[in-house]
Amino acid sequence: MSKIRIGIVGYGNLGKGVELAIRSNPDTELAFVATRRDPSSVTLKTANIPVYQYNDLAAHQNDADVVIVCGGSATDLPKQTPELAKLFNVVDSFDTHARIPEHFANVDAAAKASGHVAMISVGWDPGMFSLARLYGNCILPDGKDYTFWGKGVSQGHSDAIRRVEGVQDGKQYTVPIESAMEAVRRGEQPELTTRQKHLRECYVVAKPGADLNKIEHDIKTMPNYFDEYDTVVHFISQEELNRDHAGIPHGGFVMRSGVSGENKEHKHLIEYSLKLDSNPEFTTNVLVAFARAVARFAKEQNTGCKTVFDVPPAYLSPLSGDELRAHML
């Protein structure tokens, strides 16, 4: 069996995570890395792998079975994934939920026209959490969905803090509210407001002489990011931030609370949760598993845009159907 040759486009946190994830999946191998920077400025963790310029990728169309697009989700992927789907079978982790239908249409057109397979929005949310929601909805149609995120670092909210006047550095944790989760687990099917579901906890390094009260007020009242939440602000030193808050953990919980029975008298709870030390490394592990499914679809010439909802779970595994039925069913 020849290995699945994976190309990485974009060599930030995600690209580096894919490179490591390939090492844990012996049926895959790294084919190349591509970047929009000067390729000679990029040093890989893996020996003897070529680094190409993004604009030269057409010349390397036959060098990878699947390309994992590791650009920034908000601005890079809407452009890069359709572009790359003209040349390769691709996977991305596009995560702007509201714009998924538009991204799907663009990528689907490019992939179908060129005869490639393209899988979008792969990761944990969207991705594994979406699967948990879908399975939960289908199995407990009389029910209600709950998604809680955290405890974990929100990059967008951390960036927002750092833009506040007088702030030198900062990190924001999204914290799910335990009492709300417990109410769901008891089968109460509560209606929860934004404020009742998550707390926002900020660790902030102020610039010398900055007005701490004003910083705290500016954070807590920031529209969209913080104003609908209870927010806690801790002022700490740069040393403390570097020492205690360097990681990028995340996680969360998808719950489906439902009922069955002649009088809906039986309660059921399905709960799917993740506790991740490294958000990008977990995401890239998911990407590599779904790259395996992309290679499988490509062999079947089942082209066009796909999502995690379209993938038979067996396609994610290097094991045969016989092995899966004997050992995992």
Next chain:
Amino acid sequence: MSKIRIGIVGYGNLGKGVELAIRSNPDTELAFVATRRDPSSVTLKTANIPVYQYNDLAAHQNDADVVIVCGGSATDLPKQTPELAKLFNVVDSFDTHARIPEHFANVDAAAKASGHVAMISVGWDPGMFSLARLYGNCILPDGKDYTFWGKGVSQGHSDAIRRVEGVQDGKQYTVPIESAMEAVRRGEQPELTTRQKHLRECYVVAKPGADLNKIEHDIKTMPNYFDEYDTVVHFISQEELNRDHAGIPHGGFVMRSGVSGENKEHKHLIEYSLKLDSNPEFTTNVLVAFARAVARFAKEQNTGCKTVFDVPPAYLSPLSGDELRAHML
């Protein structure tokens, strides 16, 4: 859109659960119930639905799009599912893990020869727990699996208690051991013995004048069922058993503990859990969702035996791909 017509074969706990689950899935309808008993002795919860004799089913081959086989797993399904796959598209909940490959082969041969779709081992374990194990293994290849069952009623162990001399009635709960689960959640990847994972808790009604010490000893030392576990025996009255232990709750936890990173320094935990007031009603909700996938495979003429591993999750839903991407991804 015409509804998916579902036939039920076997009208015990599972058959009755399917009948109720159909009410919660408006794109499905009950076509008939079949039984090996005298059909006139069976009273359904649903009006105007025919009850057929099992042996007469060949005459009703065109009356159902999918038949859900609700016989006993150990003895009925190995015979009935291949028989019925000659006449219908079928789903069963065959749950003897060790015999799945053999059952798969028998059902596959019958389904392929007659051009039907047959899905086996659908439920929660095997079923949803198998899916959790498969997804977890594919996403965290550097890791370890843990399955804990309970707290819930084990029918097999309850039957075993009731066969003990001097026992009038009894019920056995399988209880997962919290400290073991916590060790897994901390990422310790412990090696756990049978005894360290589950406790067996028995509620026993003794016959008048029976030797309680002997009953307790006979239960605790029973090979296969209890001897490898720590077992707790509570003697209670028949009234207490009827009042406090009438339900058939169950549930459990599938955990995948894995690592990533250049030096495997990042720990990740995936946890999937179920808390079910009614084991059979939850199982039948799963069966009806997968019956929808069977109908879809049948339309595609994708025949033969399938398991939950072969089903694209979107096939479980009555919603379109567009709707799923817009609202659930």
